[in-house]
Amino acid sequence: xxKIFAVLAISLLSACASDNAQQTSDVEDHSYNRGGEGEGMRxxxxxxxxxxxxxxxxxxxxxxxxxxxxxxSYTVKGEYRDLVLAHASYLRDNLNxxxxxxxxxxxxxxxxxxxxxxxxxxxxxxxILLLSGARDQQVEAVSLxxxxxxxxxxxxxxxxxxxxxxxxxxxxx
Amino acid sequence: MFLRAFLPLLLLLGYGVAQxxxxxxxxxxxxxxALRTKVLEMEARMQRTEEVFMGQSLIELHSQAEALKEEMGxxxxxxxxxxxxxxxxxxxxxxxxxxLDNRLRQxxxxxxxxxxxxxxxxxxxxxxxxxxxxxxxxxxxxxxxxLPDTAQRNRYDAAYALFKDGDYSxxxxxxxxxxxxxxxSALAPxxxxxxxxxxxxxxxxxxxxxxxxxxxETYPDSPKIPDGxxxxxxxxxxxxQKAAARKTLENLIANHPGxxxxxxxxxxxxxxx
Amino acid sequence: xxxxxxxxxxCTGVFLLLWMNTPLQAALNIEIFGGxxxxxxxxIAPFNGERGxxxxxxxxxxxxxxxxxxxxxVDPLGLTSQEPVSYVDWLGRGASALVIGSASMLPDGRxxxxxxxxxxxxxxxxxxxxxxxxxxxxxxxxxxxADIVYEALTNEPGVFxxxxxxxxxxxxxxxLQVSDYDGFNARSLIEYTEPIISPAWSPDASKVAYTSFxxxxxxxxxxxxxxxxxxxVANFKGSNSAPTWSPDGNKLAxxxxxxxxxxxxxxxxxxxxxxxxxxxxxxxxxxxFSPDGKWLIFTSDRGGSxxxxxxxxxxxxxxxxxxxxxxxxxxxxxxxxxxxxxIHRNSGRFSVAVQDLSTRQMQLLTDSSFDxxxxxxxxxxxxxxxxxxxxxxxxxxxxxxxxxRSRFSQEAGDIREAVWGPLLKQR
Numbered sequence: 001x002x003k004i005f006a007v008l009a010i011s012l013l014s015a016c017a018s019d020n021a022q023q024t025s026d027v028e029d030h031s032y033n034r035g036g037e038g039e040g041m042r043x044x045x046x047x048x049x050x051x052x053x054x055x056x057x058x059x060x061x062x063x064x065x066x067x068x069x070x071x072x073s074y075t076v077k078g079e080y081r082d083l084v085l086a087h088a089s090y091l092r093d094n095l096n097x098x099x100x101x102x103x104x105x106x107x108x109x110x111x112x113x114x115x116x117x118x119x120x121x122x123x124x125x126x127x128i129l130l131l132s133g134a135r136d137q138q139v140e141a142v143s144l145x146x147x148x149x150x151x152x153x154x155x156x157x158x159x160x161x162x163x164x165x166x167x168x169x170x171x172x173x
Numbered sequence: 174m175f176l177r178a179f180l181p182l183l184l185l186l187g188y189g190v191a192q193x194x195x196x197x198x199x200x201x202x203x204x205x206x207a208l209r210t211k212v213l214e215m216e217a218r219m220q221r222t223e224e225v226f227m228g229q230s231l232i233e234l235h236s237q238a239e240a241l242k243e244e245m246g247x248x249x250x251x252x253x254x255x256x257x258x259x260x261x262x263x264x265x266x267x268x269x270x271x272x273l274d275n276r277l278r279q280x281x282x283x284x285x286x287x288x289x290x291x292x293x294x295x296x297x298x299x300x301x302x303x304x305x306x307x308x309x310x311x312x313x314x315x316x317x318x319x320l321p322d323t324a325q326r327n328r329y330d331a332a333y334a335l336f337k338d339g340d341y342s343x344x345x346x347x348x349x350x351x352x353x354x355x356x357x358s359a360l361a362p363x364x365x366x367x368x369x370x371x372x373x374x375x376x377x378x379x380x381x382x383x384x385x386x387x388x389x390e391t392y393p394d395s396p397k398i399p400d401g402x403x404x405x406x407x408x409x410x411x412x413x414q415k416a417a418a419r420k421t422l423e424n425l426i427a428n429h430p431g432x433x434x435x436x437x438x439x440x441x442x443x444x445x446x
Numbered sequence: 447x448x449x450x451x452x453x454x455x456x457c458t459g460v461f462l463l464l465w466m467n468t469p470l471q472a473a474l475n476i477e478i479f480g481g482x483x484x485x486x487x488x489x490i491a492p493f494n495g496e497r498g499x500x501x502x503x504x505x506x507x508x509x510x511x512x513x514x515x516x517x518x519x520v521d522p523l524g525l526t527s528q529e530p531v532s533y534v535d536w537l538g539r540g541a542s543a544l545v546i547g548s549a550s551m552l553p554d555g556r557x558x559x560x561x562x563x564x565x566x567x568x569x570x571x572x573x574x575x576x577x578x579x580x581x582x583x584x585x586x587x588x589x590x591x592a593d594i595v596y597e598a599l600t601n602e603p604g605v606f607x608x609x610x611x612x613x614x615x616x617x618x619x620x621x622l623q624v625s626d627y628d629g630f631n632a633r634s635l636i637e638y639t640e641p642i643i644s645p646a647w648s649p650d651a652s653k654v655a656y657t658s659f660x661x662x663x664x665x666x667x668x669x670x671x672x673x674x675x676x677x678x679v680a681n682f683k684g685s686n687s688a689p690t691w692s693p694d695g696n697k698l699a700x701x702x703x704x705x706x707x708x709x710x711x712x713x714x715x716x717x718x719x720x721x722x723x724x725x726x727x728x729x730x731x732x733x734x735f736s737p738d739g740k741w742l743i744f745t746s747d748r749g750g751s752x753x754x755x756x757x758x759x760x761x762x763x764x765x766x767x768x769x770x771x772x773x774x775x776x777x778x779x780x781x782x783x784x785x786x787x788x789i790h791r792n793s794g795r796f797s798v799a800v801q802d803l804s805t806r807q808m809q810l811l812t813d814s815s816f817d818x819x820x821x822x823x824x825x826x827x828x829x830x831x832x833x834x835x836x837x838x839x840x841x842x843x844x845x846x847x848x849x850x851r852s853r854f855s856q857e858a859g860d861i862r863e864a865v866w867g868p869l870l871k872q873r
Binding site for chain 3: 115141
């Protein structure tokens, strides 16, 4: 009952202040990313002309989109925690934003089995995002398996490059 | 996270109230103050909630759970392997036992007198150990086969290779010489079988039949017998001995149920009209 | 096969002049023993008049029969299809069976082909056949002759007129193609710039299910061969892959990630009626139905490494089938349900292996480095797979006893994900 009353009260009061409704959106976004830039974050990806989109700003951690894994490993390494947490925070503050996580593998052998291994790499990033406050509807984890290698070489550095999960925002894929 | 969604509304509420305050009413102002405190309180609580998340305790817990899952998978795999090893060990043990049992039967005087009946000495059945009574069907003395050494295996493989290349007479000669020198080899029954088969391939059906006959008589316990019988039946068909072929196939089906050869024999028997 | 032949009749007016009346008892009674041991010596004489043809008919028949692993080709050493047949000479070459034939151009541009299969020892004809085809149909006709010879000598269905599907990658393009069993006459079903994997034939050979990445994630499609019409069967949140048909063609098993890891689901062929089948904390993928539709074999890493398991389609406990090594994947049943073929990794090499379900005996069929996607021919005498040779995949066939291997290296591009199509039953 209390809640319902509160909601009613709020709607009444906000009706009084309708001419200021626009500005409230700025307030709404204030807690986003301790970095400060608060504009236009509701639209997910894409710049709104007001400075740089944090997702594309090379100085912002959010511009980093790849999480690399060790051989035969599917856990997110400590060095990528902050990166994943920053994206979680962004998703929390931008409920309209959605990400596609694409897992990849360098492994030889069965393509379908590798697809499942890539899925495991995407899932482990997804798990951290959800545990850090992103919503299930905002995150889709998929796998590209060994089908779309970024590096084509047959050496250790190429393989390392292909053991990864990419974070793509809506509109970027 | 519900709280978080709620925050803008609360702020909105505060903002609206602030406007209302302009109309000036001390009671409203008090309520407004109370609300403001509440908002601040809630914000602080949210901060703490967030810190819990950012403190990564859940994530740690999750990664521990993942590690446990992996560990469990490995353990499960080990159990599966152990179960499989256990299964094959039990089978091997059973085979060993049967082999040992067979050998003992030949050594034990009681059973020997049953399996090799001697007209001169007769032992009343009552004096026989009870377990041996069911053994009164005359047992052919089984040949105890020895595991082949490398030299034997090489000779066998060479003879087999000749067969595969279609040099049937060469193959027969090689297998025959193998057989005469290593009649006790575990490969001997197979050699006997391939001799018959090679004769069949050369369309020497009489020789094929007698070769398989030899296999059956010399190595009655060999797993090659069903295939030998099948080959014998095919040879009998080729030379027009349909009745004999039928008998051979029936014998095969009756005495070697479940073998691939018996399955083939059933099909062939159907078409042997 | 009837369908195939009927097409012939309609398209080109082939005349089946004489199906020689072949009483079964006259057939060479060939015992097919394991181990590739008893290969039947057969001679395929050059056909009279085939020199001027765009296709060498006797060579196609020879390659077909040899690949099956059941026949040993006898070199004619100068002997021809000339009649009367000199049986003594053929016997001297070591041939038990002999194929002779002739080809002649008809005024309308078609080619009239006749052939006879002879028992050399008994000096009798076992079967014969004649027809007229266009030059484009010569290959298909030669395969048909090989089928007839094979069936007459073994009493088993021949598979030389069946089709296969595979993915050809050329540059940045991926094509899902269907071809003759020997890789000839390849035609694209679909071409795209995004990867395609896991083609699977419907049991009636009218459709192919596959996984495409064109939507930036794996999605399962079903496409009809005749109309090329295609539709999405599984596009759920997460990845959708590894389709395989139930033997009645009504359902597909697919692998989805709706609940985290890759798990096996059943879905109706129209995309309705989703039902989860496997329940494991690990990966379950690459399902394949037993021919009776009661079992699924699949790859799972629930035991820490990828191994092959079997479980009832109706649900229930899964039983592990492979124990050699730490990497056994991509299982597929034989059409009699007695064996399955799969990829086994041993000291870094991925080779084709076969395991008997009742005895659990496993046998390696190849010793190459990177073999993938093995599948049995419909009569289980051969296994189709792809193997990597200097950086690109090529089609290969090995006889089920591992004795006879052949590679089709004439194709351009990188071939992967090959799968043998079903045998069309006589209606």
